[in-house]
Amino acid sequence: MITHKTEVRVRYGEVDQMQFLYHAHYVDYFDVARTEFIRALGITNKEMEARGLMLPVINVNINYGIPANYDDLLTIHTTLKEMPGVKITFHYEVFRGEQKLTTGSVTLAFMDSATKRAIRPPQYMIDLFSPHFNK
Amino acid sequence: MITHKTEVRVRYGEVDQMQFLYHAHYVDYFDVARTEFIRALGITNKEMEARGLMLPVINVNINYGIPANYDDLLTIHTTLKEMPGVKITFHYEVFRGEQKLTTGSVTLAFMDSATKRAIRPPQYMIDLFSPHFNK
Amino acid sequence: MITHKTEVRVRYGEVDQMQFLYHAHYVDYFDVARTEFIRALGITNKEMEARGLMLPVINVNINYGIPANYDDLLTIHTTLKEMPGVKITFHYEVFRGEQKLTTGSVTLAFMDSATKRAIRPPQYMIDLFSPHFNK
Amino acid sequence: MITHKTEVRVRYGEVDQMQFLYHAHYVDYFDVARTEFIRALGITNKEMEARGLMLPVINVNINYGIPANYDDLLTIHTTLKEMPGVKITFHYEVFRGEQKLTTGSVTLAFMDSATKRAIRPPQYMIDLFSPHFNK
Numbered sequence: 001m002i003t004h005k006t007e008v009r010v011r012y013g014e015v016d017q018m019q020f021l022y023h024a025h026y027v028d029y030f031d032v033a034r035t036e037f038i039r040a041l042g043i044t045n046k047e048m049e050a051r052g053l054m055l056p057v058i059n060v061n062i063n064y065g066i067p068a069n070y071d072d073l074l075t076i077h078t079t080l081k082e083m084p085g086v087k088i089t090f091h092y093e094v095f096r097g098e099q100k101l102t103t104g105s106v107t108l109a110f111m112d113s114a115t116k117r118a119i120r121p122p123q124y125m126i127d128l129f130s131p132h133f134n135k
Numbered sequence: 136m137i138t139h140k141t142e143v144r145v146r147y148g149e150v151d152q153m154q155f156l157y158h159a160h161y162v163d164y165f166d167v168a169r170t171e172f173i174r175a176l177g178i179t180n181k182e183m184e185a186r187g188l189m190l191p192v193i194n195v196n197i198n199y200g201i202p203a204n205y206d207d208l209l210t211i212h213t214t215l216k217e218m219p220g221v222k223i224t225f226h227y228e229v230f231r232g233e234q235k236l237t238t239g240s241v242t243l244a245f246m247d248s249a250t251k252r253a254i255r256p257p258q259y260m261i262d263l264f265s266p267h268f269n270k
Numbered sequence: 271m272i273t274h275k276t277e278v279r280v281r282y283g284e285v286d287q288m289q290f291l292y293h294a295h296y297v298d299y300f301d302v303a304r305t306e307f308i309r310a311l312g313i314t315n316k317e318m319e320a321r322g323l324m325l326p327v328i329n330v331n332i333n334y335g336i337p338a339n340y341d342d343l344l345t346i347h348t349t350l351k352e353m354p355g356v357k358i359t360f361h362y363e364v365f366r367g368e369q370k371l372t373t374g375s376v377t378l379a380f381m382d383s384a385t386k387r388a389i390r391p392p393q394y395m396i397d398l399f400s401p402h403f404n405k
Numbered sequence: 406m407i408t409h410k411t412e413v414r415v416r417y418g419e420v421d422q423m424q425f426l427y428h429a430h431y432v433d434y435f436d437v438a439r440t441e442f443i444r445a446l447g448i449t450n451k452e453m454e455a456r457g458l459m460l461p462v463i464n465v466n467i468n469y470g471i472p473a474n475y476d477d478l479l480t481i482h483t484t485l486k487e488m489p490g491v492k493i494t495f496h497y498e499v500f501r502g503e504q505k506l507t508t509g510s511v512t513l514a515f516m517d518s519a520t521k522r523a524i525r526p527p528q529y530m531i532d533l534f535s536p537h538f539n540k
Contacts, residue, residue, distance in 0.1 A: 012436050012450070013292040017340060022283040023192040024162035031159070031417050035476065045417070046476050057158040060197045067191070070287060071440065071451050147301050147315070148427040152475060157418040166282050170341065180282070181341050205422060206305065206316050293462040294432035301429070327428040330467045337461070 002132045003079045004037040010072045020067035027060055030092050030106050033076040037090070041128045053122060054111040058087070062104035072096050083133040084125075086110055086118050137267045138214045139172040145207045155202035162195055165227050165241050168211040172225065176263045188257060190243040193222070197239035207231050218268040219260075221245055221253050272402045273349045274307040280342045290337035297330055300362050300376050303346040307360070311398045323392060324381040328357070332374035342366050353403040354395075356380055356388050407537045408484045409442040415477045425472035432465055435497050435511050438481040442495065446533045458527060460513040463492070467509035477501050488538040489530075491515055491523050 008029050016022040035045055048055070068074055077093040087107050094102040112119045121129070143164050151157040170180055183190070203209060212228040222242055229237040247254045256264070278299050286292040305315055318325070338344055347363040357377050364372040382389045391399070413434050421427040440450055453460070473479055482498040492512050499507040517524045526534070 009437075011433060012440065013286060013294055013433055015287050016283060017285050017287060017289045018189060018191070019287045020191070023195065024159055024166070024283055027159035027162060028416060028418055032414075035417065044476060054153060056153070056155070056199070056202065058199050060158065060195065060199075062195045064191065064193050064195075071449060144302075146298060147305065148298055148421060148429055150422050151418060152420050152422060152424045154422045159418055163281060163283055167279075170282065179341060206314060288459060288461070290461070293465065294429055294436070297429035297432060324423060326423070326425070326469070326472070328469050330428065330465065330469075332465045334461070334463050334465075 001079065001081055002037075002041070002129075003077055004033070004040050006033040006036040006076045006078065008032055008074050008076060010068055010070055010074065012070055015070045018067070019069060021069065021072070023062070023064060026062055026064075026094065026102055026104060029074070029076060029094070030060075030078075030090070030104060033078045033092060034090055034106065037078045037080075043124070043128060048125075049113070051122070051124075052113045053125075054113040055088070055108040056111055057106055058109050059107040060104070062102065064102050066096075066099060066101045068094070068096060068101055074101070080129070080132075083129055084110075084121055086120055088121070136214060136216055137172075137176070137264075138212055139168070139175050141168040141171040141211045141213065143167055143209050143211060145203055145205055145209065147205055150205045153202070154204060156204065156207070158197070158199060161197055161199075161229065161237055161239060164209070164211060164229070165195075165213075165225070165239060168213045168227060169225055169241065172213045172215075178259070178263060183260075184248070186257070186259075187248045188260075189246040189248040190223070191246055192241055193244050194242040195239070197237065199237050201231075201234060201236045203229070203231060203236055209236070215264070215267075218264055219245075219256055221255055223256070271349060271351055272307075272311070272399075273347055274303070274310050276303040276306040276346045276348065278302055278344050278346060280338055280340055280344065282340055285340040288337070289339060291339065291342070293332070293334060296332055296334075296364065296372055296374060299344070299346060299364070300330075300348075300360070300374060303348045303362060304360055304376065307348045307350075313394070313398060318395075319383070321392070321394075322383045323395075324383040325358070325378040326381055327376055328379050329377040330374070332372065334372050336366075336369060336371045338364070338366060338371055344371070350399070350402075353399055354380075354391055356390055358391070406484065406486055407442075407446070407534075408482055409438070409445050411438040411441040411481045411483065413437055413479050413481060415473055415475055415479065417475055420475045423472070424474060426474065426477070428467070428469060431467055431469075431499065431507055431509060434479070434481060434499070435465075435483075435495070435509060438483045438497060439495055439511065442483045442485075448529070448533060453530075454518070456527070456529075457518045458530075459516040459518040460493070461516055462511055463514050464512040465509070467507065469507050471501075471504060471506045473499070473501060473506055479506070485534070485537075488534055489515075489526055491525055493526070
């Protein structure tokens with residue numbers, strides 16, 4: 001299991017007229033958190049794309065609890081619970097201080113950008129993940 | 136059961152560098168489709184808000200199949216399968232021509248905007264829904 | 271001179287907590303209006319990109335007058351006042367009914383997508399524009 | 406004169422299919438930079454709104470030079486060149502490392518949120534600005 005924490009501050013244009021962070025923007029924040037998770041692991045999305053790997057999103061699921069507001073500094077806990085196969089699922093918890101606001105998950109597929117076909121994660125990705133899962 | 140169809144054209148700024156409609160924007164499109172669904176039913180979100188009703192989103196679930204591209208004219212089929220209780224769930228299917236690209240659902244809660252408490256749908260909403268569900 | 275009118279309805283997620291259409295989204299709307307302007311002229315942005323033409327934005331200028339609100343149906347008047355050279359400037363007026371809310375302009379450069387160099391508009395573009403400007 | 410620097414990292418969903426940061430998002434970034442500028446001055450937008458002050462945007466002007474790409478870490482230099490009157494103009498320069506990519510300005514009006522009328526900046530705002538402009 002790997003967990004990584006990323007901070008995101010709610011922007012003015014992301015808040016709706018209920019004064020709540022508009023619900024679609026959690027998907028953006030999960031993407032930001034995933035980018036930083038991957039960077040902390042030792043590679044960047046950019047490098048993966050340069051090496052011919054695409055990771056299209058195949059499922060998003062979000063449970064909204066307590067709304068966030070403009071200028072809130074949120075902490076997103078991103079967790080990989082299982083060694084990825086052809087799919088990889090990130091689990092998210094969004095906190096404002098100690099208060100858990102929202103949870104969700106995003107599942108992506110490993111894809112060869114040349115053939116546009118689903119593939120198993122390449123060895124350089126397995127080498128990054130496996131120290132966290134193998135005993 | 137009630138179904139309503141809405142067209143949305145993919146904007147340039149909504150497409151990512153994979154040349155795909157960025158996955159977060161389906162949430163925006165579902166909101167557009169829901170707005171038009173409600174309007175077709177005989178009331179507007181604006182009127183509901185003016186009457187003290189809020190409908191915060193409590194769950195979003197999206198299964199991504201085939202990606203959409205810039206300038207695609209998409210048709211979103213929005214379906215209400217059950218008479219709403221304290222929650223209301225809209226089911227979505229996104230088509231490009233005959234091709235189904237993506238499916239999803241959004242669940243909202245009926246909330247009194249003064250008390251911020253969950254409520255049953257007010258009678259004027261029930262009157263709009265019930266002709267479609269009662270035999 | 272060429273003028274084209276496009277309708278855009280304000281989305282829930284585009285409105286801020288002042289209950290106004292968030293000011294950045296006019297830039298999105300101008301892009302939508304430009305896409306439709308070009309389509310009405312007889313070509314699409316997509317076809318231009320396929321023919322190796324890029325049109326990066328080099329200036330945006332917007333004067334905000336009266337704010338727009340959620341669910342407003344806006345009409346955007348897009349005008350080309352001059353025969354384009356290496357640059358092309360679109361002028362915009364945003365109306366809600368008879369009321370003019372906002373004006374602006376966007377200037378783009380013609381660019382060869384292979385060489386990434388500024389170019390004069392290709393002949394097929396000149397042929398589309400010139401009937402509207404030459405006597 | 407007051408200058409403040411803010412870092413913003415380009416998000417995946419903010420990049421278009423030319424692989425450039427989509428031009429509308431500079432407006433979002435300028436808003437982020439302005440929020441941090443104000444915070445560094447000793448007050449927050451949130452506190453200003455709570456004290457009955459609104460700052461609607463009345464002009465945006467952006468000159469786009471070199472495009473930014475996904476995952477770029479940009480530094481935005483926000484400068485207030487003059488003591489504000491009924492209007493306040495922020496000047497922006499967007500850098501990637503040493504390279505200046507884009508410049509722009511945003512002008513806002515001071516407005517009383519109760520009366521919705523333009524006002525001079527309240528004394529507590531003048532007290533924050535004036536040490537930087539008065540000898």
